[in-house]
Amino acid sequence: MSVLPTDHQIAAIQTRITRGKTTVLRHSERLHADLGRVASDWKADGSRVTKTDHAISAGILADLAQSFPEDQGLSEELLVDEPLEVSEDYVWVLDPIDGTNNFAAGLAQCSISLALFHAGEPVYGILYDASRRQLIHGGPGFGVWDGDRSAQVRDTKLHPAAMVGFHSPHEMGKYPGHGEAMVTHSKVRAMGSSALHLAYVAVGLLEGVVDHNVKLWDIAAGIPLIRAAGGEVRFRVNNPLPLTRFDLDMPSIVYVGGCPRMCDDLEALLDEVDRDKPTR
Numbered sequence: 108m109s110v111l112p113t114d115h116q117i118a119a120i121q122t123r124i125t126r127g128k129t130t131v132l133r134h135s136e137r138l139h140a141d142l143g144r145v146a147s148d149w150k151a152d153g154s155r156v157t158k159t160d161h162a163i164s165a166g167i168l169a170d171l172a173q174s175f176p177e178d179q180g181l182s183e184e185l186l187v188d189e190p191l192e193v194s195e196d197y198v199w200v201l202d203p204i205d206g207t208n209n210f211a212a213g214l215a216q217c218s219i220s221l222a223l224f225h226a227g228e229p230v231y232g233i234l235y236d237a238s239r240r241q242l243i244h245g246g247p248g249f250g251v252w253d254g255d256r257s258a259q260v261r262d263t264k265l266h267p268a269a270m271v272g273f274h275s276p277h278e279m280g281k282y283p284g285h286g287e288a289m290v291t292h293s294k295v296r297a298m299g300s301s302a303l304h305l306a307y308v309a310v311g312l313l314e315g316v317v318d319h320n321v322k323l324w325d326i327a328a329g330i331p332l333i334r335a336a337g338g339e340v341r342f343r344v345n346n347p348l349p350l351t352r353f354d355l356d357m358p359s360i361v362y363v364g365g366c367p368r369m370c371d372d373l374e375a376l377l378d379e380v381d382r383d384k385p386t387r
Contacts, residue, residue, distance in 0.1 A: 112230060112248055120230055120246070123175060123197065123223055127233045128244060130170040131219050134163045135235045138204065142237070143213020152356075155207045160184050163203035163219060171199055181353045183324040190354035198224040198350065200327040206300030210237075220302040222327035227349025232328030234306045243306045246331040251309050258310035260338035260365060265315065265372035269293045271365075272304030272316035282319055282361075284380040289317060292376060305329025308364055309336040315365035315373055322357055323347040333364050340364045341374065 112120055141159040150156055164184040171180055179195040183202050199221060204210050206217030215238040223231040223246075231246035245251030251258045263269060271293040275286045289295050296313060298304055301321045307313040309332035318326075330340050330348075342348075344361035363373040 112225070116225060116230075117248065119197070120223065120225065120249075123178075124231055124233070124244070124246075124249070126171065126174045127199075127221055127223060127231070128242060130167050131221055131233050131235050132242060133170075134166050134203075135219060135237070137163055137166075138210070138217070138219060138235070138237055139240075142210060142215060142217075145211070147207070147211040155211055156184065157204070157207060157211055159210070160203045160207060164201060167201055167203065167219075167221065168199070181324075183322070183355070185353075185355070187355065190352045190356075193224075193227065193351050193353065196225060200224060200229075200324055200350070200353075202302060202324040202327070205302040205325055206298070209299045214299070216298045216300055216303065218300055218302045218306070220324070220328040222331065224327075224350055227351060229327055229331045229348075229350075232306075232330065232332040234302055234328045234332070236303060236306065238303075243310060243332065245309070245335045247335045249335060251332055251336040253310040256310075258336060260308055260333065260336045261311050261314045262337070262366045262368065263314050264368045265292060265376065267292065267294075269314040269369075270296050270312075271373075272296050272298060272307065272313050272318075274301065274304075274318050274320060278320075282377075282381075284384040285317070285319070285377060288376055288380045301325040302329055305340070305364055306332055308338060309333045311336075315363065315369040317363050317373055317377070319361050320359045321362075322355075322360065323350070323353075326360070326362070329364075338364060338366050339370050341370050343374070343377070
């Protein structure tokens with residue numbers, strides 16, 4: 108659900124937007140400098156991590172804490188063992204590199220993804236698209252910007268030529284038939300970055316998105332982008348909002364995104380597949 112901020116909140120959010128964009132752009136230099144040039148390790152959950160992930164995470168959170176010491180900063184790369192309770196009105200959720208597999212391989216389809224939350228809801232998203240060297244940002248009441256261009260989602264139904272971002276289910280045998288259905292009914296694009304999928308829908312480069320295996324930090328910045336651009340993010344499994352607790356071991360989220368007509372069609376397609384092939 109998207110709630111427009113009050114005038115007082117707009118002023119507080121605008122100050123944070125300015126600082127957030129500045130720090131994301133500053134740390135984008137490190138992203139390009141290290142692209143394909145750093146070693147990587149594997150975390151317990153099977154995801155890849157590099158020293159650049161940790162450096163960008165620490166740098167951005169430190170910049171934000173210096174400007175807004177009353178805010179809470181949360182990142183995928185926080186070194187914590189237990190879930191953290193959300194304790195402040197304004198919360199930043201950061202994915203320092205969304206698309207680390209691409210980044211480590213030297214592929215530029217990756218992003219820095221930063222979201223500002225207020226009262227548990229994402230109100231602004233700031234995303235640096237390394238492949239296009241472009242800042243995408245926006246939120247309800249503020250509009251959406253692809254660089255200097257004002258943007259909106261495409262108002263279209265699902266059709267065979269529609270370009271839809273899709274990541275196949277991670278767990279073998281889970282959601283059988285979804286991949287085949289998506290390939291049959293659309294032009295699938297798999298960027299390797301859930302944040303980019305959502306941002307590209309928000310600015311009209313893709314027409315829809317389906318994902319089965321993301322965590323909140325992967326999509327936090329994309330949610331306000333799509334909402335502000337006239338679209339929706341519909342959670343089918345494990346709705347993470349409102350944000351009350353940040354858990355690195357949170358269950359995977361399943362969602363669809365796009366304009367309302369696209370979301371209707373994507374949900375209808377997946378529901379039809381599930382009726383024919385029950386989820387294991």
